[in-house]
Amino acid sequence: MTLYTYTALDKKGKTKKGTQEADSPRLLRQTLRSEGLAPVDVEPARVKQESATTRRSLFTRKASVSEIAMITRQLATLVAAAIPIEECLQALSQQVSKPHLQAMIKGIRARVLEGHTLSDALASYPSSFDQLYCAMVAAGEKSGHLEVILERLADYSEQRQQIRSKMTQAMIYPIVLTVVAIGVVGALLTTVVPTVIDQFKFAGQKLPPMTQALIAASEFVSSYGLWLVAGIMLALVVRQRLLKKESRRLLNDKFNLKLPVFGAVFSGVETARFARTLSILTSSTVPLVEAMSISSGVLGNRYIRQKMLAASDRVREGGALWTALENSGLFPPMMLHIIASGERSGELPNMLERAANAQDRLFEDQVNIALGIFGPVMIVLMAGMVLFIVMAILTPMMDLNSLVG
Structure with missing residues (x-):
């Protein structure tokens, strides 16, 4: 057909x-x-590989991580039932309800019917199936354990989605709290404060330094507030344009790792992702050097990716994995000890997964501690600003009442 x-x-x-x-x-x-x-x-139908332009298009809807996990889980169930792969894909296309998923699965099945392997057919959609996914499927096809590989891929996709959700939740709370605090203070400075201050100016009263500072802040926000917001947005746009160059992006990623607190979190997330990906690939009979190269490709930080590629070169030259990772200076001692133990005992995949789990738990603890500290600190700062505004207004009013008395 x-x-x-x-x-x-x-x-x-x-x-x-x-x-x-x-x-x-x-x-x-x-x-x-x-x-x-x-x-x-x-x-x-013309089944073509996605171009770079297609992948970057704002109007092209690609499959989400959760959708890929669902498709992978269902495909693993069908393959485990010893159904031919083209029939599995046909049943899967009838199972999904979203048009963009149906079109993608039908396109993959068309390439399989043309004689391509499943991994090659999946590689035609790089925005949905990355290099790691295709390499693991290829390893499953060669070893004859495709259903096991697909189950591992589904677990990996779900874990990655959970980590992404945790990072998003961790970022939303402080951002919302900061925006609300700035909005409240800005509204007070531009609406309430000028009205009250005009009464003091009309009375010709000598104002205390606190009130004069509040007046200066109110006039600055009223005159330059919109320009300040526009300048910040323009700076973000310019920064995004500058980071399109690979060399600047590399320097920016290196700088992010040196940030206090955040640098350790970024490094921990990336090293855990590398260890987990390497664990999945090595347990799927992918050679270690090739697995390291693929695992480096899934990292978001270009500086860490460069370091991991250098580590894979050391392993290719005959060095031990834990030594190569130690030379990168990115992995904590605990992870290195676990990986070294796995190399000596011949259970490297299990130890890599254990190291990734330990790093993920550390990340969750760091996020919980950071959120636990950030919330009260922001509330105290906001209360302090409001108290300053109230005292700056009340002080001249009390002085005026004493004079009248």
Whole structure:
């Protein structure tokens, strides 16, 4: 069967487009007529690899991490039932309800029917299936344990989604709290304070230094507040443009690792991701050097990626894995001891996973501690600012009342 794209009209005259498999265009037209559609155009679907432009397009919807985990889990169940891979993909395309997932799975099945391996077909959609995913599927196809590899990939995708959700939640709370604090203080300085201060100026009263400082802050925010916000947004846009150059991006990633507190968190997340990915690949019979190269490719920090590629070169030259990682200066001693123990005992995949789990727990503890400290600190700072504004207003009012008395 061949995958076709069609354009048809329904009973109300509305245009409907889609993709469907059929033995020939004539049979597809008959099928469409039986469904109450009037076929206008039927042609073979062109299954092409995604280009870099397609991957970066804002209007191209790609499969999310959770969707990939769901598809992988369902595919593993079908493969474990000894069903041919093209039939598994056909059943999977009928199972999913979202159009972009249906189109992707049908495209993968079309390439499999053309004689490509599943890993090659998945590689046609790099925005959804990265190098790690395709390499593991290829290893599963060669070893004959594809269903086991798919289960591991589903677990990995779900774990990655959980870590991403934790990082997002950890970032949302302080950002929202900071924006609310700045908004409240800004509103007080631009609306409440000028009205009250005008009364003092009208009375010709000599104002204390605290009140004069508040007046200066209010006038600055009223005059330059919007310009300040626009300048910050412009600086962020310019920074984003500058970071498009690879050399600047590398320096920025290196600088991020030197930030107090945040640098350790960034480094911990990346080393845990590297160890977990390397564990999955080595347990899937992928050679260590090749596994290190693939694991480096999934890292977001370019400086750490460069260090890991250098470590893979040392392993290729005959060095031990834990020694190569130690020379990078990125892995904590505990992780290095666990990895060294795995190399000596011949249980490297299990020890790598254990090291990644330990690093993930450390990351969660750091995030919880940081959030536990940040919340009260922001509340105290906000209360201090409001107290300063109130005291700056009340002090001249009390002085004025004493004079009147």
